[in-house]
Amino acid sequence: MFQSIYITDANHALTYEYLVFPNAPAFADIGAHVAAKLRDSPELLFHRLTLDREHYVCAYSTPSIIVCLLCLNGTGATNPLYPSVFLHKLVRAAEDYFGAPLAPTKLSVNSDTLTLLINEMIVNGVPHTTEANNLKDIVLQKSLLSNIIRAGNQLASAAANKTLAYISTAPVKDLYHDSDAVPWRKTTVKYTNNEMFVDVVECVSAVLRATRKKNKISLLSNSNFDSAFYSTSSFTTSTKLTPVTRTITGNIDFTSHISGVPQLNILLNSAAVSMEAVLLHRCINAAKWKTSRVLLFIPPDGLSTLLSYTIDLDKPEKKNQSNALGLLDFDCETAMGPHQDEFEFRIISLTSSAVSKIELIKVEVYAFEPQNAVSDIKSTRVTDGDFVYKGRGVGHWTIKNLQAGGQSVLRAAIRRSTDSIGSELKTSSNENLLEVQDASKELKRPFVHTHFQVSYIYKGLVPSGLRVDSLELVSCKGLGESVKPYKGVKYITQTEELTIRTK
Numbered sequence: 192m193f194q195s196i197y198i199t200d201a202n203h204a205l206t207y208e209y210l211v212f213p214n215a216p217a218f219a220d221i222g223a224h225v226a227a228k229l230r231d232s233p234e235l236l237f238h239r240l241t242l243d244r245e246h247y248v249c250a251y252s253t254p255s256i257i258v259c260l261l262c263l264n265g266t267g268a269t270n271p272l273y274p275s276v277f278l279h280k281l282v283r284a285a286e287d288y289f290g291a292p293l294a295p296t297k298l299s300v301n302s303d304t305l306t307l308l309i310n311e312m313i314v315n316g317v318p319h320t321t322e323a324n325n326l327k328d329i330v331l332q333k334s335l336l337s338n339i340i341r342a343g344n345q346l347a348s349a350a351a352n353k354t355l356a357y358i359s360t361a362p363v364k365d366l367y368h369d370s371d372a373v374p375w376r377k378t379t380v381k382y383t384n385n386e387m388f389v390d391v392v393e394c395v396s397a398v399l400r401a402t403r404k405k406n407k408i409s410l411l412s413n414s415n416f417d418s419a420f421y422s423t424s425s426f427t428t429s430t431k432l433t434p435v436t437r438t439i440t441g442n443i444d445f446t447s448h449i450s451g452v453p454q455l456n457i458l459l460n461s462a463a464v465s466m467e468a469v470l471l472h473r474c475i476n477a478a479k480w481k482t483s484r485v486l487l488f489i490p491p492d493g494l495s496t497l498l499s500y501t502i503d504l505d506k507p508e509k510k511n512q513s514n515a516l517g518l519l520d521f522d523c524e525t526a527m528g529p530h531q532d533e534f535e536f537r538i539i540s541l542t543s544s545a546v547s548k549i550e551l552i553k554v555e556v557y558a559f560e561p562q563n564a565v566s567d568i569k570s571t572r573v574t575d576g577d578f579v580y581k582g583r584g585v586g587h588w589t590i591k592n593l594q595a596g597g598q599s600v601l602r603a604a605i606r607r608s609t610d611s612i613g614s615e616l617k618t619s620s621n622e623n624l625l626e627v628q629d630a631s632k633e634l635k636r637p638f639v640h641t642h643f644q645v646s647y648i649y650k651g652l653v654p655s656g657l658r659v660d661s662l663e664l665v666s667c668k669g670l671g672e673s674v675k676p677y678k679g680v681k682y683i684t685q686t687e688e689l690t691i692r693t694k
Contacts, residue, residue, distance in 0.1 A: 192316035193277070194246070194261040196309060197222070198298060201255055203229065206295040207302055209309050211316050215261065216246070225250070225259060237275050249274035251282060255294050258282060263316070273318070280321045284308055287323055288330075304330065324377040324492050373452060375474050375491045381450045385670065386677040387490070389457065389662060393441040393653040394687040395516055399432040401523055401693045432522060432691065437504035437515050439655055440687065441466075443497045447490040449676055451669020455662065457486035457497075462657040466500040487665070502655050517654040517684045518543055518595060519552075519647055525693050528604065533571070534641060534693075535602040536588070542596035545651040545682070549595060552576070554588040555644040556603070564607045572602035595649075605641070643691040653682050 194215040198207040203226035205218050225248055228240045238250040244264070251258045258281065260274050282293070288304060289297050298305060307330045311320045320326060447453070463484045471477055472495060476487040486497060504515050520539040527533040536556070540549060558565045565584035576590030578601060588601050659680045670676075 192263040192265060193274070193313055193318075194263055194316065196281075197225075197259040197261070198295075199226075199257045199259070200295040201257070203257070204295075206256065207298050207305060209306060211313055221246075221248075221261070229257065237278075239274075249278060251275070251278040253282070253293060255292060256298070277312070277318050277321070281309070281312060284312070284321075284323055284326055287327075322375045322491070324375060328377055373474075373489055375472075375495075376452065376489060377492045380452075380492050380669075382448050384677070385449045385674055386446075386679070387449060387455070387662070388446040388679040388681065389659055390444040390446070390681045390683065391441065391653055391657055391659065392444065392683045392685070393439050393655060393657070394685055395437075395439055395654060395689060396687045397437040397516060397689050398435040399521070399689075399691045400435050401525070401691065402431050402433055434504075434515070435692075439502040439504065439515070440499070441502070441653065441655065441657070442499045443486075444494060445490055445497050446494045447492055449490075449664075449667065449670065450674075451667050452489060453667040453670065453676075454487070454489050454665045456665050457488075457659060458661040458663075459484060459486070460656070460658045460660050462655050465502050465655060467503060468501040470499045472497050515654060516689070518546055518649065518652065519549065521643075521645065521691060523643065523691060523693065525641065527602075532606070533602065533604045535572075535600060536643060537601075538590075538593075538599040540593060540595050540597050540599075543652055546595050546649050547651070549593040549647055549649045550591070552588075552590040552593060552599075552647040553645070554601070556586040556588065556641060557644070558584040558586075558605050558641045565605060566608040567606040568603050569606055570601065570603045572600060574601075575599040578603065640694040642693060645689040645691065646686045648683070648685040650681060650683050653684050658682070 193211055195211055195217075196207075196209040197205065197218045199205055199218075199222075203222065205222065208218050210217070221242060224242065225240060229238060229250060229252075232238065233252075236252055238248075238252070240248045240250065242248060247262055247264065249260045249262060251260075258278055260278055262274055285293055285298070285305065285308070288308065289301050308326060311326060311329055313319060320329065443457075469480075471480060472488070472491075474488040474490060474495075475497060479485050479487045488497065490497075518541045520541070522537040522539065523534060525534045527535060536554060538552060538554075556568060558568060568580045568584070568586040570578040570586075573588070575593060575597075576588060576599070578586060578588045580586045586603070590599060593599060662678050662680065664676060
């Protein structure tokens with residue numbers, strides 16, 4: 192059960208407070224304790240903090256504000272995700288009303304509207320009206336003060352013109368007793384330009400490990416040659432990236448700007464069979480989806496997520512799927528160069544008629560050495576984009592608008608702070624044999640272990656191969672028969688977390 196809501200700035204100073212019940216604790220009573228616990232893990236987006244046996248706090252952090260929800264431990268079985276989902280919906284609703292990003296001053300100025308919002312979203316300590324379209328019908332986006340001023344000006348003008356008796360008030364529609372109202376859609380929707388858009392967005396998460404193996408290469412073609420002093424073969428090492436774990440998470444987002452109450456039908460291709468852990472928006476006809484994998488629904492007005500899904504690529508039947516990362520593939524070689532202090536990272540882009548370019552690729556290089564001995568990562572070859580050393584063994588390689596179907600290469604050398612010591616030993620005029628041997632050992636030092644964090648984004652294709660075969664307007668109450676809404680479908684691939692390990 193929800194007890195109260197506190198909103199603070201990034202420094203935990205109170206900006207707004209709403210007590211659901213009169214006896215709920217004020218922020219002054221628990222603020223210091225909550226702030227101390229939040230400082231222990233500032234990098235987390237959601238927090239769950241236990242105050243005592245009866246109360247706990249769920250907090251949602253943004254760059255400028257922190258929204259805290261005080262909850263009462265119930266005796267019955269309560270879904271632990273309720274507070275987190277409610278906080279997410281509250282922040283989304285506040286952004287719809289006041290604009291993103293939210294700031295303490297923005298919330299203070301609009302505290303009256305925020306109070307009306309929370310009053311509709313929480314009733315008797317439980318979530319009530321949380322759909323954005325329903326809230327917009329109930330709570331006006333203009334503040335209460337501006338409404339009072341406008342009404343006062345109208346009354347003053349009417350009194351001056353002696354037309355006070357003719358002031359009419361628009362009837363307020365009873366949303367709670369309207370049997371024809373769709374809960375997730377505004378009651379009266381009218382557009383001059385009717386249009387609808389589908390966005391299929393997939394995020395790739397993967398961990399790849401570089402495995403090294405030796406390849407034997409014959410140096411002499413004469414097989415009869417033999418010697419006790421010279422070898423007729425040599426060994427070279429090659430690196431292959433093998434997946435440790437791979438997962439695809441996806442969303443199908445829908446933007447509806449259609450008058451009236453439309454009923455739509457989205458038909459997906461056969462890749463929809465691979466979807467797992469599917470979460471449907473409540474506007475979707477669940478029975479239709481289970482039997483035929485067809486999305487039949489009355490859409491919310493504006494932007495909404497129709498469904499989210501996961502595709503587990505670690506299953507045996509999908510282990511050998513080659514295009515799990517989409518159009519991009521990667522390769523890396525380490526321990527290169529005369530001193531084995533160089534590496535080469537390659538990005539291979541496949542050709543596709545649906546994708547003309549990769550909009551953005553970022554590769555973060557992390558070089559690890561005991562006691563932070565890495566002093567520089569010096570690029571020796573960069574075919575595309577820019578490479579910048581950020582310090583503390585970290586370098587960033589950024590490529591924008593890479594044409595599909597090519598290959599980009601980064602070759603760099605890792606410099607240690609001890610390299611200068613090795614150089615002094617090498618060039619020293621001292622002919623002591625022991626010092627020469629020490630210099631030789633310095634040159635043959637082991638390679639610094641590295642790992643890479645990769646992120647990219649492109650449009651036109653998704654890794655799972657999912658596509659929208661058709662988007663049909665089945666019926667629409669309130670839309671003329673001659674009106675044909677504009678349709679659009681977009682496919683976006685991006686990374687959530689892609690790590691390449693070399694150790």
